[in-house]
Amino acid sequence: MNLLSFWIAHRADMLGAIAQHLTLTLVATIAAIAIAVPLGIVATRRPRLGTALLTFANIAQTVPSLAMFGFLVALPLLGGVGARSALLVLILYALLPIMRNTVAGIQGIDRAARDAGVALGMTPQQLLLQVELPLAMPTMVAGVRVAAVVGVGAATIAAAIGAGGLGDYIFRGLSMTEPTLILAGAVPAALLALAVDASLGWLERAMTPGAARSRRVTTRAMTVGGVVLLLIVMGGYAVSGRWGSRVIVGSKNFSEQVILGELLAQVIERTTDLSVERRLNLGGTFISDQALQSGAIDAYVEYTGTALTAIFHQPVLRDHVDVLERVTAAYAATGRAVLSPLGFNNTFAILIRAADAQRLNLTTISDAAPHTPGWKAAFGYEFLEREDGYKGLVRTYGLRFAGTPHVMDLTLSYRALAGGSVDLIAGEATSGLIKGLDLYMLEDDRRYFPPYHAIPVVRTETLAAHPELRTAIERLAGRISEEAMRQMNYDVDVSRRDVTVVAREFLDTVLQSP
Structure with a gap:
């Protein structure tokens, strides 16, 4: 019921997010088809070149999507933040299944069919367009089907670099550990993936030999579906204010x-x-x-x-x-x-459990330093690398820990501390979780941290x-x-109120x- 209420209350934003998600997936899939099908045809004609092309597509497929997005953010011209980088990653992920199935479909054609075309005097181009591609089409559509479904899933991660879509809700929910927000993005994304898979599965079956009637039905259905999809995309962008100046x-x-x-x-x-x-x-x-x-x-x-x-x-x-x-x-x-x-x-805050602070009579970071050799610590990704982060902190206060500090999401580190998995973290002075999870902020008595005024x-x-x-x-x-x-922060993180x-x-x- 909470999820349904959320969808109703945010229906305009949800429609806009769905429109963005569909647009990313569709544009990337269409672009991948335009690239991968010709490359697949070339691969069947020149096996050595085909091996190199498939190897490249395989390598692209094995790179974790989040790592790929992160790499492209810093890449000049092609990369950056937003839809451009997201589309590039989605296209790269879609190349392998489409290219591989194009090769498999053409290579799997009965030799007798080719011989018949040659006997009729067909040129190589005519043989490709009138014999090979029509017969390979069901297998090729199966590749497009896989690419599109993978694209729907990968597009959720694109929200991390500002490409929008349903992933916005998932990442927001993860940062707040809020199941309703996570499901608000995950459920529609899953339903979209199922709908795309079912639609292309239907098209794949209609493309099999002897399915002329099904092809006609499918053509009509795809036409109607395309119109509906276009209306959803246009409506989503309209209600979310993406036309004109903003x-x-x-x-x-x-x-x-x-x-x-x-x-x-x-x-x-x-x-x-x-x-x-x-x-x-x-x-x-x-x-x-x-x-x-x-x-x-x-x-x-x-x-x-x-x-x-x-x-x-x-x-x-x-x-x-x-x-x-x-x-x-x-x-x-x-x-x-x-x-x-x-x-x-919002300066950095070195946090421990309030019970430990009271039991050990700790008020400052210097007070805690003698106890840290027996403690486990956890820090966010940025804190470990920053000049004003972990390295300077341990030098300034002489901190030593029981093992290498854990690296984890900032919000999750608060809960790890409260749950006893770790004993010290670097949080934020304005975090609502300090009060909500009964944590204690140690005083930065040596004034290590610079000011962090919000601007x-x-x-x-x-x-x-x-x-x-x-x-x-x-x-x-x-x-x-x-x-x-x-x-x-307390209202959002602890009381679970809407931002x-x-x-x-x-x-x-x-x-x-x-």
């Missing part, structure tokens, strides 16, 4: 970032005439920054310390004003503008085209306290006050 707001892939992205989107919608497209749950800092640089998004919220060290690779600084000035200048040099800070500092970052080009955008976002300047952010509702309620208060 501002695209992004976010990283954890709850606070999704909330901040939703706050930006709603304040723009409520105080201007601009339409807003949301590309939330984009992934980590690098992906979000790349999206902003490439124009895949127009705005998102970053943190000053993260921008200074992780994005611009400058030395760690402790003074908030100095950090903000350096970050503002660095962004300006790359065609992006920093707007006024939102008001809260909206917007493309300068977008601000020039829409001056009202600056005024709208500045309505949030200094209005989000650490306590308010922590409460919104849209939490953001709307906060804005109702902020926009009414002077």
Whole structure:
């Protein structure tokens, strides 16, 4: 019932996500057919070249999809964030089944059929078009069937790089460990895969010899289905505001970032005439920054310390004003503008269980250092690599752990700590899970962590085209306290409230006050 209620409440967004998902899958599959079928024909005529082509397709198929998406984000020209990279990956995954089945279909034709065509005086081209391809068609359609179903599944992962689709709901649900959100994206994706498989299976059977009547029925059905699909795609894009001018707001892939992205989107919608497209749950800092640089998004919220060290690779600084000035200048040099800070500092928080803090009388990281050789630790992917992350922390405080720290998703690390699987993690000072899971934040008594004040970052080009955008976002300047952010995080992560509702309620208060 929760899932059904969610679909009803978000039916417009769901329709838009389905439209995006179908568009990605269809465009990628059609492009793969246009590439793989000719290559498959060439492979049957030139076996050595065919072996090389199939080997390349096999290699592409074995690369994990998330790794492929991550690689393409940093690839110039072909890559980047958004649908372009997603389509390239989906096309690569679709090549192997279509090419292999094209080769198998042509090579499996009875020699007598070819001999008959030659006896009738057919040229090689006529033999291919009038004999080989029609007879190989059922096998080729089977390859397209596999490619399309794989494409529906792989397209969900494309949401990690801002390509949209049903994967947005899945990634958002994973970041919040919210089953309803995960199912909201996973169930329609599974149903789409089943529908695609059934439709192409029907077409495959209709293509078999002696199925002329079935082919006529299938042709009519496919025509009707194509029209319906086109209407769904057009309707989905229409209701989700993807026609015409719009501002695209992004976010990283954890709850606070999704909330901040939703706050930006709603304040723009409520105080201007601009339409807003949301590309939330984009992934980590690098992906979000790349999206902003490439124009895949127009705005998102970053943190000053993260921008200074992780994005611009400058030395760690402790003074908030100095950090903000350096970050503002660095962004300006790359065609992006920093707007006024939102008001809260989400510094890293070294967390332990509240029961352990009380039992061992621990209040600071220095207090905990003598106990860490017997503790297990877990950190997020970025924290282990950042200049202001794990390596500097252990040097500053002399930390040693019972084993190599576990690497895991940030949200999951909170639950691992609460459940006793690990004893220390690096979280966020504004996380609602600190209160919700009875955790304790150790004081950074040696002031290791730089300030991480939340700042909206917007493309300068977008601000020039829409001056009202600056005024709208500045309505949030200094209005989000650490306590308010922590409460919104708590509402989403612990109370399981909808992000849209939490953001709307906060804005109702902020926009009414002077």
